[in-house]
Amino acid sequence: MALSSPEATNLNTAKIPENPSSPCSIHLQKLPHLTDYLPNLKPLPNPLENNTLYHPPAGFYIGQSEVVLGKIILDLSADSEAVSSHSPQVAYNRAGPRWQVFFEPKDIKAAIVTCGGLCPGMNTVIRELVVGLWEMYGVRQIYGVTAGYRGFYSRDPIELNPKLVHNWHKLGGTALETSRGGFDLNKIVDAIEHHGFNQVYIIGGDGTMRGAVNIFNEIQRRKLNVAVAGIPKTVDNDIGIIDRSFGFQTAVEMAQQAINAAHIEAESAVNGIGLVKLMGRSTGHIALHATLSSRDVDCCLIPEIDFYLEGEGGLFEFLEKRLKENGHAVLVVAEGAGQDMIPRTEAQKEERDESGNLVFLDFGAWIKSELKNWWTRDHANELFTVKYIDPTYMIRAVPANATDNLYCTLVAYSAIHGVMAGYTGFVPGLINGNYAYIPVEEVAHARNEVNIKDHKWAWVRSVTNQPDFVKP
């Protein structure tokens, strides 16, 4: 097998052969590489070649020309946008081991850090990074940076090895601890230099990825031989481009328990409403998926939809009908839903957490009291109960389920292979079911909101039969 040069990964625009049914070209997203700014680095054969137990079969190494398409559903009719605008289809380098690497295992000093809120599977990703680096590539200097970004410059890193982490995949949370805020670019990059880290694995959400972009840029500016990989974790699935984050499916599964309980409470009361608030600051994916899988939900409210309470076509009218028909109703709300309805003090309008994220008010508690007011006003003499369940931290502070654990392993291994191959400033992630490398800059700014015009939201509407809240 021939060594392919990193230059071959540079931005490519390849034409699909002329054919009336495939008139599009492909635009390969440029994946940053250490040789972009350190041109004298020399490639080495992959040390996996020397593994005495596992002999990589033909096709094991991923070629530079193998890509994953960003979009796999296209409209090829002549007047569709893809065809009429001739805009190329975006593609990403496929993730996986490369025949050539840019690190000598004995020279590697790897750092792993977790930032932001918890997500099921963080410990699995850490474990797999440690085990993968150690077992596949023979790396012996692997460190955990504790307490998030601030840990780089305020704490001593801890040494990690496979024995220490062997059962971490069974534990929720992050054994390295995490935090919000504390992002001090110069102090962080100084610490990376001071400790001699040359591979940095950063596990975190959208905020963390924006920080990782800054770290990557500063490392390039200082021309350091340090590769940076971001590993996206987002329990509420608000990061774009990737299909989903690890931990999302576990969170949806956990949410079922809360919805079941709300259903039972509601069914067991006269005019009972079961109300569940699920995570999702700006996106309603958990609420949507939990609603679709539960089938007990009468109405699902997410940040992406506008809704109103009073009058024709409003929530109260709908719930009144459901209570009349069924005697009970289940309402699932995402934490970011209806935020603009809740009255706020000036101080509350400005309140932010340490990372700068807006602090949301509790929509669940607010809507519960609004429901009670409405009922007392319109039906003073009839029994009515609202049982509010807020399983916020329960759905994310648990170990990952089997599917998510598998995802954690593959995303960690993808990160290791990419870094070993000299890629930097990238994120490994699932795109249309395949693992790919995406520039971190792109991931840091890609939002993943629920598209209320697509079929998935239409399914929610057909499962719940809830109103579309379009004022008559």
Ligand SMILES: Nc1ncnc2c1ncn2[C@@H]1O[C@H](COP(=O)(O)OP(=O)(O)O)[C@@H](O)[C@H]1O
């Ligand atoms: N725009 C940004 N630039 C640099 N660092 C950021 C930025 N936004 C957030 N961070 C840092 O990233 C870390 C995690 O961010 P946060 O928003 O709390 O969680 P998440 O990464 O899960 O979205 C924090 O240490 C925060 O200071």
Ligand SMILES: O=P(O)(O)OC[C@H]1O[C@](O)(COP(=O)(O)O)[C@@H](O)[C@@H]1O
């Ligand atoms: O109380 P905390 O830990 O600051 O986090 C609460 C927030 O964390 C999340 O679970 C995830 O947010 P991040 O992706 O920013 O970590 C949000 O849904 C929630 O609002």
Ligand SMILES: [Mg+2]
């Ligand atoms: Mg976030």
